[in-house]
Amino acid sequence: MTSPRLPVWLGALALGLFSFNARADDGYRLWLRYDRIADEKLRAAYSAATAKLVLATPTGVDSSTVAAAHDELTAALRGLIGSEPTITLTKSATDVPPGAEAFAIQGRNGTVTITGGSDIAVLYGAFALVRRLQLNQPIDDLVVHDAPKISRRMLNHWDNLNGTIERGYAGRSLWQWDDLPGKIDPRYRDYARALASLGLNGTVPINVNSNIQFLTPGYLKKIAALADVFRPYGVRVFLTARYSSPVELGKLPNADPLDPAVIKWWHDKAEEIYALIPDFGGFLIKANSEGQPGPQTYHRTHADGANLLADAVAPHGGIVIWRAFVYDADVKDDRAKQAYTEFTPLDGKFRDNVVVQVKNGPIDFMPREPFHPLFGAMPKTPLALEVQITQEYNGGSSELCFLAPMWKEVLDADTFRPQPGSTVARVIDGGIDHHTLTVIAGVANTGTDRNWCGNQLAPANWYALGRLAWNPALTSAQIAEEWTRQTFGNDSRVVQTIVPMLLASREAVLNYSMPLGLHHIMATNHHQGPGPWVDSLSRADWNPTYYHRADAQGVGFDRTATGSNALGQYAPEVASRWADLATCPDEFLLWFHHLPWDYKMRSGKTLWAEIALHYQAGIDSVRGWEKSWSTLRGAIDDERFIATQKLLSRQEHEARIWRDACTQYFATFAKLPLPSEYEKPEHPLDFYRKLRAPFTAANTPSVSAPKP
Numbered sequence: 089m090t091s092p093r094l095p096v097w098l099g100a101l102a103l104g105l106f107s108f109n110a111r112a113d114d115g116y117r118l119w120l121r122y123d124r125i126a127d128e129k130l131r132a133a134y135s136a137a138t139a140k141l142v143l144a145t146p147t148g149v150d151s152s153t154v155a156a157a158h159d160e161l162t163a164a165l166r167g168l169i170g171s172e173p174t175i176t177l178t179k180s181a182t183d184v185p186p187g188a189e190a191f192a193i194q195g196r197n198g199t200v201t202i203t204g205g206s207d208i209a210v211l212y213g214a215f216a217l218v219r220r221l222q223l224n225q226p227i228d229d230l231v232v233h234d235a236p237k238i239s240r241r242m243l244n245h246w247d248n249l250n251g252t253i254e255r256g257y258a259g260r261s262l263w264q265w266d267d268l269p270g271k272i273d274p275r276y277r278d279y280a281r282a283l284a285s286l287g288l289n290g291t292v293p294i295n296v297n298s299n300i301q302f303l304t305p306g307y308l309k310k311i312a313a314l315a316d317v318f319r320p321y322g323v324r325v326f327l328t329a330r331y332s333s334p335v336e337l338g339k340l341p342n343a344d345p346l347d348p349a350v351i352k353w354w355h356d357k358a359e360e361i362y363a364l365i366p367d368f369g370g371f372l373i374k375a376n377s378e379g380q381p382g383p384q385t386y387h388r389t390h391a392d393g394a395n396l397l398a399d400a401v402a403p404h405g406g407i408v409i410w411r412a413f414v415y416d417a418d419v420k421d422d423r424a425k426q427a428y429t430e431f432t433p434l435d436g437k438f439r440d441n442v443v444v445q446v447k448n449g450p451i452d453f454m455p456r457e458p459f460h461p462l463f464g465a466m467p468k469t470p471l472a473l474e475v476q477i478t479q480e481y482n483g484g485s486s487e488l489c490f491l492a493p494m495w496k497e498v499l500d501a502d503t504f505r506p507q508p509g510s511t512v513a514r515v516i517d518g519g520i521d522h523h524t525l526t527v528i529a530g531v532a533n534t535g536t537d538r539n540w541c542g543n544q545l546a547p548a549n550w551y552a553l554g555r556l557a558w559n560p561a562l563t564s565a566q567i568a569e570e571w572t573r574q575t576f577g578n579d580s581r582v583v584q585t586i587v588p589m590l591l592a593s594r595e596a597v598l599n600y601s602m603p604l605g606l607h608h609i610m611a612t613n614h615h616q617g618p619g620p621w622v623d624s625l626s627r628a629d630w631n632p633t634y635y636h637r638a639d640a641q642g643v644g645f646d647r648t649a650t651g652s653n654a655l656g657q658y659a660p661e662v663a664s665r666w667a668d669l670a671t672c673p674d675e676f677l678l679w680f681h682h683l684p685w686d687y688k689m690r691s692g693k694t695l696w697a698e699i700a701l702h703y704q705a706g707i708d709s710v711r712g713w714e715k716s717w718s719t720l721r722g723a724i725d726d727e728r729f730i731a732t733q734k735l736l737s738r739q740e741h742e743a744r745i746w747r748d749a750c751t752q753y754f755a756t757f758a759k760l761p762l763p764s765e766y767e768k769p770e771h772p773l774d775f776y777r778k779l780r781a782p783f784t785a786a787n788t789p790s791v792s793a794p795k796p
């Protein structure tokens with residue numbers, strides 16, 4: 089990807105037209121780097137194998153999407169192997185289903201044919217071929233058939249009208265609202281290329297805490313201009329909407345979903361949107377959650393609310409994605425239970441074009457949560473999985489935390505509903521309950537930083553979400569290796585250093601922040617450091633003390649039958665495993681149980697010692713990466729080498745703050761000595777209690793939904 093601001097020669101460098109190894113690289117090109125392959129023999133083999141490229145589409149007619157595939161292949165082959173491919177377009181005569189996103193790649197005797205069920209599928213095939221070349225994989229006698237497992241693969245941006253991003257750590261919003269629709273930042277196209285390269289086919293450019301301005305005619309034109317840029321890349325635009333828009337924009341007395349005037353208002357709004365954006369995807373709605381308006385304001389259900397909007401977009405082929413992240417001020421026994429309690433009675437009551445979007449766990453994107461009990465519990469309703477790519481609770485952009493292992497843990501979890509083998513992946517891909525409307529969404533980590541995501545390793549998470557959305561069966565290791573090779577090159581020393589770091593990082597972050605099932609013990613507002621002592625926020629369930637429940641007797645949230653019985657929301661096979669201390673995995677121990685400090689763990693050590701040692705282990709991991717990263721000096725460009733070195737050093741510092749703050753705080757209850765392996769804390773507890781994070785965009789509470 090080239091920047092509009094770069095001088096011409098640098099742009100050429102970015103496209104890989106120069107064969108030397110650049111010593112500076114700002115990461116702008118993400119994983120779409122087309123630097124010349126060093127191995128001459130391999131280049132010659134690739135050059136011979138790709139002498140002719142045939143794009144076979146259902147119509148054989150040139151389109152902006154075919155042109156995008158053509159451009160990408162040309163840039164990639166020029167850059168990677170220095171050859172000028174001959175690309176021809178033809179009408180396909182194969183068994184790839186028309187209209188579908190499936191593609192086939194066949195290579196023989198110097199001709200590679202990419203056949204797709206649609207033009208977009210051909211573009212996906214083009215990116216798949218390019219990836220093979222970037223990974224230096226053999227392409228002789230190539231036969232590849234591929235198709236996505238989930239139909240809507242989306243990014244959810246939490247970008248605000250004023251250019252800030254809720255929980256965004258990579259600069260300002262990519263969308264230059266003041267300049268749109270007249271001025272199109274070339275970066276929008278690079279964004280669409282990145283999405284298409286992974287097969288992501290939907291984007292919600294604006295925050296779920298929505299601003300009514302986005303539904304005004306002026307802003308709809310700006311959004312339509314974005315949609316025009318994204319369309320050739322197969323990326324459809326969706327919008328969030330504030331539920332009370334008919335009142336605030338339409339000046340109606342209420343927004344009751346059963347009121348005919350409200351129904352008409354939304355129908356008219358849908359017409360207006362589709363006139364500007366004919367392939368508009370539909371609405372993503374956060375309602376009756378964290379202060380957002382919703383149907384319950386009018387004593388109606390989430391189904392009434394969703395169906396109102398679903399009926400408005402249905403004539404145009406649109407869908408409604410209704411979020412299940414709900415909790416109200418009336419905290420009963422356990423916030424973890426609320427979504428299940430509110431939504432399961434509504435199963436079967438939603439229109440066919442509604443999907444309910446569920447976060448991976450029942451609380452809120454904590455570093456580790458058990459899978460959400462709604463998965464498997466609403467067979468008549470398509471359920472989407474929502475994960476967070478932006479690292480709200482995993483160190484923002486100042487820490488390495490590769491999230492594929494976290495998402496895999498959830499995708500592979502067995503809900504046992506209706507029978508064993510019913511994994512979350514199979515619930516959301518529609519396989520279990522035979523739904524065809526299937527959705528997966530990641531809350532984006534993009535911003536205006538040159539490297540897009542705040543640090544040089546964070547794009548691995550964007551990449552991972554896209555690849556898992558296409559195929560949830562891919563392993564974290566496969567994804568980590570692909571991304572590393574595409575981003576840092578195929579030098580085995582580089583690959584063997586970076587991949588293990590990525591794979592270990594999520595567990596390390598857990599260890600030094602919220603080990604053994606501890607959760608929601610972060611600082612107020614910015615969520616980037618420890619705050620286990622916080623107990624004064626206006627809602628009980630915003631306070632870390634609500635979640636860890638440390639006292640002289642022990643620590644942890646009893647969610648068994650003797651406590652909140654949140655476990656009762658899972659299938660009996662799952663519930664009994666987690667309820668029984670003999671079978672509950674250590675990683676969920678304090679999520680489900682309140683245990684004495686001297687509780688004997690599987691390791692033979694006390695719970696207290698294990699907590700302290702997990703915190704220490706987290707730091708030891710980061711220190712290990714600092715050492716291994718230092719061996720890469722000279723093996724990668726200096727710019728990314730130095731930036732990442734600084735990142736890891738900052739991470740070590742932040743990890744120490746977590747460890748010293750949390751262990752000293754919990755020690756005030758445990759009253760037990762720290763194990764000998766544990767390093768002496770740098771400062772007393774009071775120092776950490778007084779620490780205040782500096783002002784950053786990420787450190788400001790949500791604009792429209794103030795919360796901890």
Ligand code: BDP
Pocket residue numbers: 254255296297374378413452453480790793
């Ligand atoms: C929480 C975030 C908050 C979001 C909310 C949501 O802290 O900023 O608005 O999720 O998903 O994790 O709506």
